Amino acid sequence: MLAFIARRLFQSVIVMLVVAFIAFLVFRYVGDPLANLLSQDANQADYDAARQRLGLDQPFYIQFFHFVGNALQGQFGTSYRLQQPVSQLILERLPATIELAVASSIIALIGGVGLGIYSALRPRAISTGFIMTASLIGVSLPTFLIGIGLIYIFAVELKWLPSFGRGEVVQIGWWRTGLLTSSGLRSLILPAITLSLFQLTLIMRLVRAEMLEVMRTDYIRFAKARGLSKRAINFGHALKNTMVPVITITGLQLGSVIAFAIITETVFQWPGVGSLFVNSVAAVDVPVMAAYLVFVALVFVVINLIVDILYFIVDPRLRDGAKSGR
């Protein structure tokens, strides 16, 4: 198992280096960074001085080396638009995005796994038909439409919940949380539901399909023939076997929720990294874009690593498989 994790880590480092290289190319060659940094009336001497100061006159590979070195220390340069260090910008906004992503993933997991099991165990019930139809709507409606619809119903018409922002926040160290105030929690509800709906339906359909498959296997039949209780069969034997593919998809979905919550964050004016990214693209704020690229890759690599480790915990066959290299 340790060898396996070491191998995975090694692969992760390669992935991160490749992504860093792409980010570096974007950073270095999309437009002239100096044109953005210097004022309009700078002369050639100012220009050359800045080139030297920023190390832009050095060979390509040394620049890349510096870029990776700085990235490892969390330094991605200064935002053109906001004139603040990029890493500070991202760190400031990261808590908002993570709280939103985690809240929506929890909703998606609980709802998706629960409904998936229900509809798999009662494949013929009317309620199952209703759930499956509703899930089709959930998959096919675009996120912004759901968000706007929810705002219209719960914020505009019923006036139960706020329609934008994070509400009051509390500062704990560098982490600014909205989970400790009632207005913060109330603000979280609508965006979290909006973001979770697609994942929920996806997980639900996946769990259902896997569960129906597992219920047909010999070992479930044998478990029934041994007279085990329904509960033990459904939740002990069947559910655990459906988990491997569900973990994969959920992990990747969590990654994309953190990385691409852009639409939801825009609709709800949520001050997270997604909206930071959108605004940066609009202003061609290249350092932020490059840093964001590296950040997203890091999220996916870390989540993939966690998913791989979870496989080991769930499936004993893989533990032995890793020993023999298969």
Add this chain to the structure above:
Amino acid sequence: MTEPVLSIKDLVVEFPFRDDVFRAVDGVSFDIMPGEVVGVVGESGAGKSMTGSAVIGLIDRPGHIAGGEIRLKGERIDNLPEAARAKLRGKRIGMVFQDPLTSLNPLYTVGDQLVETIRTHLPVSEAEARQKAIDLLAEAGIPKAAERIDSYPHQFSGGMRQRVVIALAIAAGPELIVADEPTSALDVSVQAQIIKVLKKLCTNHGAAVMLITHDMGVIAQTADRMVVMHQGKVVETGTVGDIIRRPREPYTIKLINSIPTIERKDGAATPAPAANDDGAYVQVKKLVKDYEIGGGGFLKLMPGKVEVFRAVNEVSFSIEKGKTFGLVGESGSGKSTCAKMIVGLVRPTSGQITVDGHDIWASGAGHQERRKRVQMIFQDPYASLNPRWRVADIIAEPMRTLGIARNRGEVDDRVAELLRRVRLDPVVMRKFPHEFSGGQRQRVAIARALSSQPEFIVCDEPTSALDVSVQAQVLDLMSELQAEFGLTYLLISHNLAVVRQMSSSVGVLHNGVLVENGPTDAIFDNPQADYTRMLLDAVPDISKVA
């Protein structure tokens, strides 16, 4: 007179379809006495497994019991509500399934599954249940049961897993065990042990056994009485000795006659002595195949880390033109790897294969030559034919790729001719594989193998997925084709009886090593290697009935 444990009377199981009702079990009646082993035998589709499912109450929807009654110790159980039936399962009726590789949950240890089952039915503590589980495993012949109890199913071999399954079935002390093909997925030598374990455990725990199988040999060894089923009906019931020696019904007689036996048939042509000279048509010399295990990915970059598993170890034999060489061995003995190397699907690590003087693994011309001359017939006719293709396209594919026939009319003529040769009506060429039975599909597969006009055909377990009576037909067809076209066969099988009937010489593979090689009769009548002797002894044979 004692009361029967199980009494089935006029049982009918129906599957309603949109415009038809299929009767899988049609008026079946028989009794099983306490401690008795009753064999239910029949070919696939005879309704024997469905009868077993009805007894334990696990018929898949939309099937249902449409008539008759099932009584357990006199108490009627077929009309009980589902909750009450579920209580009987495991507690009073246990079940053993065919495939030990799939009947255990892969994510739980063997001990967890045993303890769970025991505690579901018996009021014992966790520790007591665990002790009982260890005892059961030991009784089922699992060595070092106390250590092995925390292993996962995949850490056991097939035979060991089936022992675990039997231990699980008997864990709560049921009065009746329904064993559905308990040994069909296992090797012969393991099969014999499992039958012993099943019998021993059931005797020790006083359970009667309903043994469902297609293998008359297994019944002959195990059962007291047998029930012969055909198309949902009971054809004949009686003691095993009576039915095998004096079958009354035509169907039973046909069934018994189509079973190949390892005794030599009278009047069979005396096979020519096996030739090992260089003039033989197919020659296999010192064939070796190594597989690397351990350390995938970047560990491979480190030297000295690679372990090698030798699947085939210096196997040499030769086949004369127009003869059949039988290669026997248990699963994992390397026989299929040999076959793949000989037809050119897997590259050998070392060694040489020549067909009619051409090296199979030579590049260029030899490569093309091989494709024409050597063809293969696979084990599973359900998996080896592309379900989306029509039979005509399946058979014509080798001709097209090898450029034997190009224009449409010529191809169709040849396909029709091939279908006639395998005794199928040429009209079927417009059909899809699923419209055929297993035996017919295997004929299509044979026609496909013949379509490139090969001289040498490698048959990898050509009949092991088929019923005995169909098996006999396919084997007859193969013999006729051999006589007609002078084909040379390499017949790979775990079924010693099939090999004995078909081949003129035999090789016995064990762990990748050819332990014995020679004329069929010499090896079967006077085996030299211990392993061959063990294999022959393990074969369940109906002629051994006392």
